[in-house]
Amino acid sequence: MTGKRYGMSIDIDRCTGCGACMVACAVENNVPPAPEGATDRKGITWMRVFPVDNGRDGPDRKSVFVPMLCQQCGQDAPCVSVCPQQAVQVDPATGIVGQMPERCLGCRYCMAACPYHARYFNWWDPAWPAGMEKTLNPNVAPRMRGVVEKCNFCHGRWHAAKERAVGRGAREIDPADYVPACVEACPTAAIRFGDLNDPRSPVAQAAQQSGSFRLLEKLGTEPKIYYHSAREWVREIGRAPAGKEQVHG
Amino acid sequence: MDRQLIARGVRRCSTPQFLLWILPWAALFAFGLYCAGLCLVKGLNQTNMDNRFAFGLWIFVDLTIIALGAGAFFTGFLLYILKLKDLDAVINSAVVIGFVCYSGAVAALLVDVGQPLRAWFTFWYPNVHSMLTEVTFCITCYLAVLLIEYLPIVLRNRKLREVPGFLVFEFELHKLIYVLAGVGTFLSFFHQGSLGGLFGVLRGHPFAFREGLAVWPSTFFLFILSAAAVGPSFILFTTWLISKLSGKRLVRPQVLQLLGRISGLLLGVYVLAKTVDTLIWINRTSPGAGFPAQEYFAWQPFGTWILFAEIVVFGLAPALILLTPRLRLRTNWLVSAAVLACLGVALNRFVMTLQTLALPTLSFDRYLSYWPSWQETGTFLAVVAFGVLVYSFSFRYLLLFPQEREFRQEPAAQVSETAVMDPVGRS
Numbered sequence: 001m002t003g004k005r006y007g008m009s010i011d012i013d014r015c016t017g018c019g020a021c022m023v024a025c026a027v028e029n030n031v032p033p034a035p036e037g038a039t040d041r042k043g044i045t046w047m048r049v050f051p052v053d054n055g056r057d058g059p060d061r062k063s064v065f066v067p068m069l070c071q072q073c074g075q076d077a078p079c080v081s082v083c084p085q086q087a088v089q090v091d092p093a094t095g096i097v098g099q100m101p102e103r104c105l106g107c108r109y110c111m112a113a114c115p116y117h118a119r120y121f122n123w124w125d126p127a128w129p130a131g132m133e134k135t136l137n138p139n140v141a142p143r144m145r146g147v148v149e150k151c152n153f154c155h156g157r158w159h160a161a162k163e164r165a166v167g168r169g170a171r172e173i174d175p176a177d178y179v180p181a182c183v184e185a186c187p188t189a190a191i192r193f194g195d196l197n198d199p200r201s202p203v204a205q206a207a208q209q210s211g212s213f214r215l216l217e218k219l220g221t222e223p224k225i226y227y228h229s230a231r232e233w234v235r236e237i238g239r240a241p242a243g244k245e246q247v248h249g
Numbered sequence: 250m251d252r253q254l255i256a257r258g259v260r261r262c263s264t265p266q267f268l269l270w271i272l273p274w275a276a277l278f279a280f281g282l283y284c285a286g287l288c289l290v291k292g293l294n295q296t297n298m299d300n301r302f303a304f305g306l307w308i309f310v311d312l313t314i315i316a317l318g319a320g321a322f323f324t325g326f327l328l329y330i331l332k333l334k335d336l337d338a339v340i341n342s343a344v345v346i347g348f349v350c351y352s353g354a355v356a357a358l359l360v361d362v363g364q365p366l367r368a369w370f371t372f373w374y375p376n377v378h379s380m381l382t383e384v385t386f387c388i389t390c391y392l393a394v395l396l397i398e399y400l401p402i403v404l405r406n407r408k409l410r411e412v413p414g415f416l417v418f419e420f421e422l423h424k425l426i427y428v429l430a431g432v433g434t435f436l437s438f439f440h441q442g443s444l445g446g447l448f449g450v451l452r453g454h455p456f457a458f459r460e461g462l463a464v465w466p467s468t469f470f471l472f473i474l475s476a477a478a479v480g481p482s483f484i485l486f487t488t489w490l491i492s493k494l495s496g497k498r499l500v501r502p503q504v505l506q507l508l509g510r511i512s513g514l515l516l517g518v519y520v521l522a523k524t525v526d527t528l529i530w531i532n533r534t535s536p537g538a539g540f541p542a543q544e545y546f547a548w549q550p551f552g553t554w555i556l557f558a559e560i561v562v563f564g565l566a567p568a569l570i571l572l573t574p575r576l577r578l579r580t581n582w583l584v585s586a587a588v589l590a591c592l593g594v595a596l597n598r599f600v601m602t603l604q605t606l607a608l609p610t611l612s613f614d615r616y617l618s619y620w621p622s623w624q625e626t627g628t629f630l631a632v633v634a635f636g637v638l639v640y641s642f643s644f645r646y647l648l649l650f651p652q653e654r655e656f657r658q659e660p661a662a663q664v665s666e667t668a669v670m671d672p673v674g675r676s
Contacts, residue, residue, distance in 0.1 A: 237611075
């Protein structure tokens with residue numbers, strides 16, 4: 001199998017902040033509803049849309065929505081090297097940074113290591129309202145209390161696409177067969193997904209466009225999520241925060 | 250029965266008095282166990298930690314008490330390897346303090362992880378690139394070493410010595426003490442260092458990230474140095490405190506002065522190394538990652554005062570006091586400097602753990618604060634109460650300070666503070 005490098009491009013100028021990606025992600029990946037007493041700091045949101053503005057008032061005030069998810073770091077992902085029991089691994093076939101909840105100790109060192117705050121801890125036992133458990137996705141195992149989880153580019157869908165490819169007798173999966181839930185749900189097609197190693201893929205082309213940027217590039221984590229905006233101040237959000245906030249989350 | 254367990258040649262308070270001292274600590278310990286039980290049974294939702302503040306009070310406390318407990322390995326190293334025989338007067342106490350600190354830290358860690366029953370996975374699927382793997386291996390092994398070092402002290406109890414088998418076992422164990430001191434020093438150097446490395450390798454957090462030597466960031470070496478520096482200070486402070494609380498003279502003054510001098514020397518080297526490291530971090534490491542260092546200190550309340558406090562108030566000042574022979578001879582100065590040094594290491598661990606997590610890394614992220622829940626605080630208090638209880642029982646029934654027995658036989662003048670002017674006590 002040739003090595004793929006799955007990535008995403010998110011056009012911030014197209015995002016309306018509708019939150020469909022968040023809902024689709026939670027449903028697809030069996031993320032339980034937040035229990036009573038949960039705060040936004042304890043919730044599980046593999047995909048989270050942040051409202052961000054330019055910090056000005058009146059007519060000068062501009063705002064955008066920034067969908068945040070695991071940035072699927074490339075070389076030396078900060079979370080991979082810190083995990084004491086190899087519960088975080090990069091799949092060389094896909095480049096996807098995966099989390100193994102069954103092996104996770106729940107030490108949360110990976111969460112402390114992640115500069116994007118894209119990792120979530122199961123502070124509670126997962127629970128669904130009576131009857132709602134019938135809606136669970138059978139291809140994704142729910143995670144237990146006390147382990148860390150995060151976006152894995154809908155790995156369950158990747159497995160399903162592989163099975164379909166095998167059924168067809170093909171060695172490679174059809175790109176149209178493997179699309180993460182958030183990409184599928186976005187009504188404005190702001191999120192695109194594909195193989196960054198394939199120069200013909202729309203995501204690889206989007207990554208090369210002017211106006212394309214990644215978050216905290218200077219850290220050298222080589223994220224595989226590319227954002228895009230034609231506006232200069234929006235591209236500034238990729239940089240480190242200033243003590244006096246210039247952009248407001 | 251109680252009186253028969255107390256070592257010959259020393260005096261201890263009456264049984265009711267001792268029970269009165271123990272009772273509040275036992276109550277606090279029971280409350281803390283209840284809190285820890287809540288966290289284990291109901292989950293870590295009982296804490297105020299969250300997805301951003303993935304570490305909280307417990308990790309800060311763990312890092313601090315492990316640094317303070319470094320007195321055990323470092324005193325053992327100085328006594329058995331470097332042959333500073335004067336430290337024989339405090340080695341038993343140092344071992345008990347080390348044991349208390351490390352066992353307390355490990356217990357708190359087991360509550361802190363989401364799946365404590367999977368703790369053995371680290372030994373089964375170790376990630377050799379993770380500093381936490383190194384910490385887990387070394388702390389587990391060193392706790393075993395401390396247990397073996399603690400055992401002969403227990404077996405030397407007046408009543409237990411009556412069992413010939415125990416006496417032989419204790420004698421044989423004591424033969425191993427040089428090996429144990431060596432192994433303990435090796436393990437301690439590594440885990441103190443890897444605790445520093447835990448944060449120094451976080452390149453996603455340029456506030457904590459440091460360049461270094463080979464695979465070790467500079468914090469690896471700074472943590473070893475700071476722990477070795479404050480370990481003797483903590484032994485000094487606890488010896489003085491126990492002496493005050495019990496109303497007994499426990500060691501000759503020159504032993505405390507020697508501890509102070511060692512602490513001062515190492516603290517001086519640490520302050521120098523920390524200053525150089527900070528300058529490199531401000532001018533090269535942090536800006537290189539896209540984070541101008543001055544921006545960290547714009548987020549109040551963590552202004553530049555915290556850097557000044559860490560390096561000057563709690564670093565340079567106690568180092569200078571401890572390195573001044575005239576001030577070292579005065580107990581108030583000696584103990585105050587030791588306390589300042591201990592507070593300094595606590596502040597450093599606070600900065601590395603909690604300030605690192607409070608600072609935002611994304612431009613649209615917020616600066617966050619965190620305050621521990623009562624369940625977290627209760628669990629922390631259980632660790633403190635556990636330490637006090639173990640130490641109290643050890644002090645009552647074991648001979649932690651051998652010189653205490655000599656003082657009962659010597660006239661007071663011979664052990665007065667002014668009698669010995671040689672700070673290293675070799676006169």
